[in-house]
Amino acid sequence: xxxxxxxxxxxxxxxxxxxxxxxxxxxxxxxxxxxxxxxxxxxxxxxxxxxxxxxxxxxxxxxxxxxxxxxxxxxxxxxxxxxxxxxxxxxxxxxxxxxxxxxxxxxxxxxxxxxxxxxxxxxxxxxxxxxxxxxxxxxxxxxxxxxxxxxxxxxxxxxxxxxxxxxxxxxxxxxxxxxxxx
Amino acid sequence: xxxxxxxxxxxxxxxxxxxxxxxxxxxxxxxxxxxxxxxxxxxxxxxxxxxxxxxxxxxxxxxxxxxxxxxxxxxxxxxxxxxxxxxxxxxxxxxxx
Numbered sequence: 001x002x003x004x005x006x007x008x009x010x011x012x013x014x015x016x017x018x019x020x021x022x023x024x025x026x027x028x029x030x031x032x033x034x035x036x037x038x039x040x041x042x043x044x045x046x047x048x049x050x051x052x053x054x055x056x057x058x059x060x061x062x063x064x065x066x067x068x069x070x071x072x073x074x075x076x077x078x079x080x081x082x083x084x085x086x087x088x089x090x091x092x093x094x095x096x097x098x099x100x101x102x103x104x105x106x107x108x109x110x111x112x113x114x115x116x117x118x119x120x121x122x123x124x125x126x127x128x129x130x131x132x133x134x135x136x137x138x139x140x141x142x143x144x145x146x147x148x149x150x151x152x153x154x155x156x157x158x159x160x161x162x163x164x165x166x167x168x169x170x171x172x173x174x175x176x177x178x179x180x181x182x
Numbered sequence: 183x184x185x186x187x188x189x190x191x192x193x194x195x196x197x198x199x200x201x202x203x204x205x206x207x208x209x210x211x212x213x214x215x216x217x218x219x220x221x222x223x224x225x226x227x228x229x230x231x232x233x234x235x236x237x238x239x240x241x242x243x244x245x246x247x248x249x250x251x252x253x254x255x256x257x258x259x260x261x262x263x264x265x266x267x268x269x270x271x272x273x274x275x276x277x278x279x
Binding site: 006009011012014015016017021044048061062064067166 | 234259
């Protein structure tokens, strides 16, 4: 997510905002953080990444940010690992940041991280061409249901992918493990 | 009697639709879709409203109607129609108190 865009669009200091988005322990993390602003958007991006999994796997939509609880955050030179719990589900999160962005990846199993690749690009209409010309092995395509996938150029395998964009930033993540069925 | 009460419900929905439309206007750039919204219009898919701004819309609606929208109700508010239903329920709860 683009921190510059978030600052323009969303005033999290508005009365009631934090209460609608964050659990009490999360609000405490924000209060105690060296940069409350950074913590707000870090937690938000962790929740969003997890929401994407739920939305895809359960085909279920709901707007319930407080049901996604960020726990066990650890920080390693600015990059954050953590867990988001959602009902009985647990998602593992890794977040990293740049000058004006935070990028969070959620997976179902820790080992998935070993197979995930991230590609950050400027958010432009021609990002698909930009990505396809930057990577020799993969091309992006959309599945029949509109979900992005990677196609391996030589193996012709399809791979899970996810595209996030916000403000000036765009992130494409994909797995090097073929989807079952290939 | 039956017809007139139905009419009232329709009018009420139309009034609520106008207010919801005014409330979401600052958060969308999809002016053509906004102009033609109906109950099925989706805030994120159709109006391309960013998900953090949905909180602002809920807070704006709370202020506008002097209601409190709990998180369980907010969870449903992905479309114009669902939001109108939540507002009606909350206004009804207020009347009973």
